[in-house]
Amino acid sequence: MLLRHTPKQITERQALTINPAKTCQPVGAMYAALGIHRCMPHSHGSQGCCAYHRSSLTRHYNDPIISGTSSFSEGASVFGGQANLLEAFVNIFSLYNPDIIAVNTTCLSEVIGDDLTQMIRKGYDENKIPAGKIVIHANTPSFTGSHVTGFANMTRAMVKYFAKSGGKGKNGTVNLIPSFIEPSDMEEIKRLAHEMDVRFIMYPDTCGVVNSPLDGRYRLYPNGGCRKEQIIASGDSHTTLALGHLGAQPAATLLDTQCKVPFETIDLPIGIAATDRFIETLRNVAGVSVTETIQQERGQFVDALCDMAQYTYGKKVSLVGDPDILVPMAEFCSSIGMKVLHAVTGTPPAKYPFEERIKAVAGEHVIVKAGQQSDMFLFHQLLQNDKPDILMGNTYCKYIARDMDIPLLRIGFPIYDRIGHSYEPVMGYKGGLSLFIKLLNTLMDRIDRDAEEENFELIM
């Protein structure tokens, strides 16, 4: 057994987190910052934070992930990181020439109380930031929230620094703000909006940035990412759709306060019902109709569900990951007749009624754990007490899956051992169909593997 020390008996822990079902804010902030075109993320802290975040995202995407670091020494930790940050501005603009630097703080700079607003002002005053260039920042100490809130905070910083009301009233554009999701899903959401002829602005938008092509040329700033002008213009949009309560809503809320753009928060479009809600909301706020193509895609998804739900009906599933994904995922699983046993996240849900939502979409029986000590060690213990037929979560779940001989469907962050998440969406109807097919294949490969010879079937 790889996880031989995980006992079935659950004892309550108050101090020790084991095998976390979350990571820290800055990695989410770095990922979000990559979703602005020609933006250099910058980690204001020790070199290690930046190295770890870049490595983690690089392994997840198999693509170059860039970010500067303030390379704090012991001296900087005592005297403050201002000199380091100002020097970093000079070096970054002269060597890498980004349009924007997006600074995220770390526990280190937060603990010593570095005032980023003041330091950035000083950067402009002392011409360390060249004319026409912009520096934004988000406070992302690792001792609060998780990678999801880090993503939300950096997205919120985009609103704070860029979004403006032109004063000419609201135009017909819809802002689409995603939670911490894959570039493939951002792409799919954009495709659906295009398909319905909705004028929209999406940010952050990492497609094309972290899933860039290999064509013999390295681009420090790939072609993707939301343009700064669009983020500015998002202050004049008609409505914002925040896709995710923890990862997206904070930016939408600020956009409302700052530029009077009303918002609606909806679930990420995973599965039929959540995608229906997304399409319905988008249709209503944009005043457009659902196209034939989308009808067709929906119909195909439903067709597949009706053809094959016998293989998912009654199957027990356990979920671990981020709240914004877990809620619609639990709803989807439940809607195709699966029984959701567990939903575990390390991300503290703050004011979001995560547990209530999970129970509302998947039933009162679901064991829901969130926040500190709601980790994969506890998840594994829960599974030992009530074994599911399939488990969904990130790469680290493979240790549990192997020990318990449960099939694993990889979803979430990080995925270090398979590819696909960069390219194949799980959201929207098409993405949902592909998710359903993956789910079926995982379950049906198991049936084939385990069937007695006399029950082994050609046709399924």
Place this chain on the structure above:
Amino acid sequence: MTETIDLPVSGETFRDNVTKNYSNKLAKKRKKQIIVNQIGCADEVPEILANTRTAPGILTMRGCAYAGCKGVVLGPTRDILQIVHGPIGCSFYAWLTRRNKTKPRSAEAANYMPYCLSTDLQEDEIVFGGEKKLMAAIDEAVAMFHPKAIGIFATCPVGLIGDDVHAVARAAEEKYPDVNIFGFSCEGYKGVSQSAGHHIANNKVFTDVVGQLETPKEGQYRLNILGEYNIGGDAFEIERIAEACGLTVHSTFSGNSEYEEFASAHTADLNVVMCHRSINYLAEMMEKKYGIPWFKVNFIGVHPTAKSFRKIAQYYGDQALIDRTEAFIKAELAEAEKVRAEVYERCQGKTAMLFVGGSRAHHYQDLLREIGIKTIAAGYEFAHRDDYEGRKVLPDIIVDADSRNIEELSVAPDETRYSPRISEERKKQDEAGGFTYNDYRGMMPEMPVGSLVIDDCNHHELEALIDYYKPDLVCAGIKEKYIVQKRGIPMKQLHSYDYMGPFAGFRGAVNFYREIDRLLNCNVFRFAKAPWDNSPQLAATYVSK
């Protein structure tokens, strides 16, 4: 036998051009870190500036002291329960990400490597102090895992708020006298790179672990292998060879290792050092305290492996051991040669660049040379001058403020356990015959004259190197990997290899030959350019209607 290389653009021109966009101050500094290699008599090489701060804002390859301490040195050991005291990220990123393999002795034996433990500090604890939570975490960990030993790792905020991990460790040890509990002050801001963390790890392992148990392993020729982390199974292969030669690996620091092996490591007869940078401190301190001699080895490449095992056999001086080693080497070399010769045909004349950690940028040049690949530029991510120029420069290294805050232990011979394994006389005699102890020649004396040696190479410089010299292969870390590959140039990640291994020893060398052969010759990178990229359309043609 000094190799010389003629670069199409001289190294000096490269250095001048690549530093043009830097500020004057930075350019001046970087020019001391970008060296065109020369070798004079007695391994005389130019001085290089190393182990110095990276300028803020530079896209650096470097990490932090915590990564060097917890990630590199302690991470690979399986039964010291490791609790990271700090917010969640630090522990999360060091969770199984370095591909250190381990093989517990039985299905029941302790193996904590798949576990990631953290105090997951929250804002309140940052404000009011986290020591109580750390103590509670130790209580919970002891109750759950019943470990023999616990290591506690301090992260940046912990150092800043003044939590004393050592005091907590002492208090916990009083509470749990059967558990050896020790802390590492490896806050990420210490030093200038991972290197500070190696030193911190060495110190604590030396003071709190080595010498705790008097349980020597059975065996006639018992040695410790220092600085081998079993990435991709390298230590497994080295163990295989050692065993076949008749040696007993008492402990490996720290690949595929156990607490008890560390704790009784002072009973071995010899220390051999693989990664000089990360562990030379421990070798030196063990010699001073216990009288165990050490010398440098290199298990990367069939010839360095053969040479190293011959040297070990020679150290023990037993003819039977020497004969057995020779016979084994002969058989293994013959086996490896079949693949090497074939791969050599396809790879010879190609060029490579290596920018890796503390020894690999040096050692892997041998392996590449075996298949005819020339290294035109190389450098370390976190080395000191002695790793480049050889240990002879140690007395000349100026200790700056960043290094001064890493404790240098003063070590004296142990009153009862100091026992020189070889006499001074024998040592002198060996050395007169060309056998070296306590030495490392460094990377530069073994690199071609005219090649570039670059310390702490960064993104900007790596890009320029590729533009200027168009290498066939680049070896560096995961952060650099795809930057290189987008350009259609294969890149071998040499920190954790990403996949595959072992690459050490004889079988490892064969794996590496095959892997490089695949990267260079059966290579999918040829699709990088589409057919139409090189043939611009000459005239418009209507194809529709």
